[in-house]
Amino acid sequence: MDRNRQVNKVVHFLLTLLIMFAVSIAPAQALLKGGTWQELNSVTGAVNGTAPLADGAIIPLYQGSTLLDPSKTHDIEFSAMPRDFSADATSTSMRAVNSTDTEGDL
Numbered sequence: 001m002d003r004n005r006q007v008n009k010v011v012h013f014l015l016t017l018l019i020m021f022a023v024s025i026a027p028a029q030a031l032l033k034g035g036t037w038q039e040l041n042s043v044t045g046a047v048n049g050t051a052p053l054a055d056g057a058i059i060p061l062y063q064g065s066t067l068l069d070p071s072k073t074h075d076i077e078f079s080a081m082p083r084d085f086s087a088d089a090t091s092t093s094m095r096a097v098n099s100t101d102t103e104g105d106l
Contacts, residue, residue, distance in 0.1 A: 055097045055098035056096075056097040056098070057094040057095060057096055057097060058070050058094065058095040058097060059087050059088065059089055059093075059094055060087065060088045060093050060094075061085060061086075061087050062085065062086045062087070062088070063076070063080070063084055063085055064084060
């Protein structure tokens with residue numbers, strides 16, 4: 001009889017913990033699902049005083065001395081390490097993506 005009470009107490013305690021955990025998670029899940037993460041009807045405007053000139057840019061990527069064409073798929077050996085790759089991030093070497101988007105909203 002005593003053993004049943006102890007088991008019941010443990011079960012009730014664990015159920016209480018489970019319910020408390022579920023109740024505390026529910027508001028967080030509702031916040032994550034509600035609202036939009038991106039405003040579709042807004043523009044970016046100037047960032048640090050500089051107006052955007054395009055949606056993005058293509059940065060030249062090299063594997064060793066070979067330029068990897070971004071429009072093609074390349075087979076890279078499994079043994080390739082991150083140090084084998086380099087990028088040229090100078091403003092003169094980058095190509096604009098959607099250069100007609102001057103407000104950041106297209």
